[in-house]
Amino acid sequence: MSAAAASGSSLAASLPAPLSDILAHPVGHGVIIGGIVMTFFMMVSAWSIWFERRFAGRMQSRVGPNMVGPAGLFQPLADAIKMMRKEMLTPSGADKVLFWMAPPLTLFFTLATLATIPLSEDLLIADLDIGLLWVLAFSGLMLFPTWIAGWSSNNKYALFAAMRAVAQGISYEVPLLLSAIVPVVAVGSFSIADIVRFQGEHGWLLFWPVGPGALGFVIFFVASLAEANRIPFDIPEAESELVAGVTVEYSAMMWGLFPMTEYVHTLIASALASALFLGGWYGPFGWAPGLHWMLGKTLFLFFVIFWARWSLVRFRADQLMRLCWLWLVPLSLLAVCGAALWVAFSGGAA
Amino acid sequence: MIAMIALSLIALCVVSAGLFAVRSTNLVHSVLWLAVSLAGTSALYLMVGASFLSAIQIILYTGGVITLMLFGVMLTDRNETTKIGNPSERKRLGAVSALAVFALIASAVSSMSFTGGGSTIVHTKAIGQALLTEHLLAFEALSILLLAAMLAAIVVARRRDP
Numbered sequence: 001m002s003a004a005a006a007s008g009s010s011l012a013a014s015l016p017a018p019l020s021d022i023l024a025h026p027v028g029h030g031v032i033i034g035g036i037v038m039t040f041f042m043m044v045s046a047w048s049i050w051f052e053r054r055f056a057g058r059m060q061s062r063v064g065p066n067m068v069g070p071a072g073l074f075q076p077l078a079d080a081i082k083m084m085r086k087e088m089l090t091p092s093g094a095d096k097v098l099f100w101m102a103p104p105l106t107l108f109f110t111l112a113t114l115a116t117i118p119l120s121e122d123l124l125i126a127d128l129d130i131g132l133l134w135v136l137a138f139s140g141l142m143l144f145p146t147w148i149a150g151w152s153s154n155n156k157y158a159l160f161a162a163m164r165a166v167a168q169g170i171s172y173e174v175p176l177l178l179s180a181i182v183p184v185v186a187v188g189s190f191s192i193a194d195i196v197r198f199q200g201e202h203g204w205l206l207f208w209p210v211g212p213g214a215l216g217f218v219i220f221f222v223a224s225l226a227e228a229n230r231i232p233f234d235i236p237e238a239e240s241e242l243v244a245g246v247t248v249e250y251s252a253m254m255w256g257l258f259p260m261t262e263y264v265h266t267l268i269a270s271a272l273a274s275a276l277f278l279g280g281w282y283g284p285f286g287w288a289p290g291l292h293w294m295l296g297k298t299l300f301l302f303f304v305i306f307w308a309r310w311s312l313v314r315f316r317a318d319q320l321m322r323l324c325w326l327w328l329v330p331l332s333l334l335a336v337c338g339a340a341l342w343v344a345f346s347g348g349a350a
Numbered sequence: 351m352i353a354m355i356a357l358s359l360i361a362l363c364v365v366s367a368g369l370f371a372v373r374s375t376n377l378v379h380s381v382l383w384l385a386v387s388l389a390g391t392s393a394l395y396l397m398v399g400a401s402f403l404s405a406i407q408i409i410l411y412t413g414g415v416i417t418l419m420l421f422g423v424m425l426t427d428r429n430e431t432t433k434i435g436n437p438s439e440r441k442r443l444g445a446v447s448a449l450a451v452f453a454l455i456a457s458a459v460s461s462m463s464f465t466g467g468g469s470t471i472v473h474t475k476a477i478g479q480a481l482l483t484e485h486l487l488a489f490e491a492l493s494i495l496l497l498a499a500m501l502a503a504i505v506v507a508r509r510r511d512p
Binding site for chain 2: 162
């Protein structure tokens with residue numbers, strides 16, 4: 001790989017001999033750190049489903065899952081075992097190869113974005129020169145499996161959902177890319193780790209005096225909610241109109257991969273927003289940097305997403321498009337111009 | 351050696367995906383094979399150290415152009431309307447134009463000098479600076495071309511006033 005650099009030097013140095021050698025090698029580094037980061041994201045996503053159901057129960061004056069294990073904590077395990085033991089059906093009119101390809105692809109593209117998102121100075125799989133572009137490229141590819149699933153099912157609801165998903169995806173891609181440019185302009189690098197380090201020295205981008213940072217953060221957060229198809233942007237799987245969206249014809253674990261991926265995607269979007277705008281692993285005023293800050297911010301944003309989900313209602317498709325093209329796109333252009341002016345007049349950070 | 355084998359395998363993928371894209375009688379499969387081919391091109395760029403180009407290739411071509419193509423074939427019914435014939439009555443004309451394009455590309459490639467080897471890494475910052483200083487005129491001309499295309503599309507698609 002071109003610009004991949006093993007960044008876990010301090011971690012590698014602190015470990016005993018065989019482990020530090022493996023970590024110093026790019027492949028060993030990728031496998032070990034990648035394994036840790038991926039396992040972490042999958043585990044948090046699984047138990048966030050339990051948390052969300054309990055939290056939703058609280059908001060709606062009911063209990064939520066509380067039977068399996070202490071306080072219902074084993075519910076995700078029980079769900080997973082149940083789904084794996086079910087039969088996987090293929091509709092007779094489906095395009096079989098594409099139908100079976102879609103769920104694994106969606107998980108693959110989502111996990112691929114993890115490669116360049118730093119959790120801390122050490123927990124970074126690869127510090128690429130094009131880190132942010134890598135993430136945006138793979139999150140753009142996320143539309144493919146959704147579309148393939150909807151089309152290959154040969155089901156009108158699934159096809160409608162796929163059509164809405166692609167329309168929404170390519171629209172919200174524009175403000176997402178533009179608002180992600182704001183930190184790039186400010187820092188002068190596409191590497192997410194560089195962006196975080198810059199914020200460690202100059203303060204979080206969210207709290208910039210003039211405000212393109214705050215504007216960029218809000219737009220980025222809203223657009224990534226739309227990309228992850230979370231309420232209030234879950235038009236592609238509006239269950240009251242489209243039964244279950246693109247997942248109508250799927251069963252068992254093939255179905256299970258879709259909601260699982262959605263949670264992982266949402267968690268990754270929270271992590272990316274924390275790294276780009278909220279200073280990543282640095283605390284406010286740069287004190288006590290470490291993993292705990294990054295985790296705290298990521299989980300807080302994740303919680304805000306749940307909160308929004310159970311507080312807001314779903315947009316109509318036309319309202320969704322109006323919000324994107326009439327508000328988010330012009331505002332994100334404004335944020336980029338603001339960031340460029342800020343850099344030009346403050347002498348340039350790059 | 352390993353890099354060479356990997357490069358050849360990816361190139362093989364790109365070429366065969368392109369072939370499938372042309373030969374498939376299913377419109378949707380054609381578009382998806384084209385996506386595989388373009389993504390493979392991006393992998394080739396990554397293998398030779400042009401990481402920025404590779405990311406842009408994915409974002410613009412696979413993520414943008416192909417998505418728009420999918421939009422175009424979206425309302426096709428899975429069983430009937432996506433079947434397309436592959437008319438082969440103009441084989442000679444096709445062969446001539448393919449050979450002409452091949453000759454053009456081959457002459458362009460052979461007239462270039464490849465120095466520096468495969469290990470040079472072009473930094474993204476250098477590309478940006480070159481675009482906005484040395485090649486500024488070409489950059490701006492391109493953006494005006496894109497703007498004109500966009501305006502034309504709006505004019506064509508606009509609802510006529512009664």
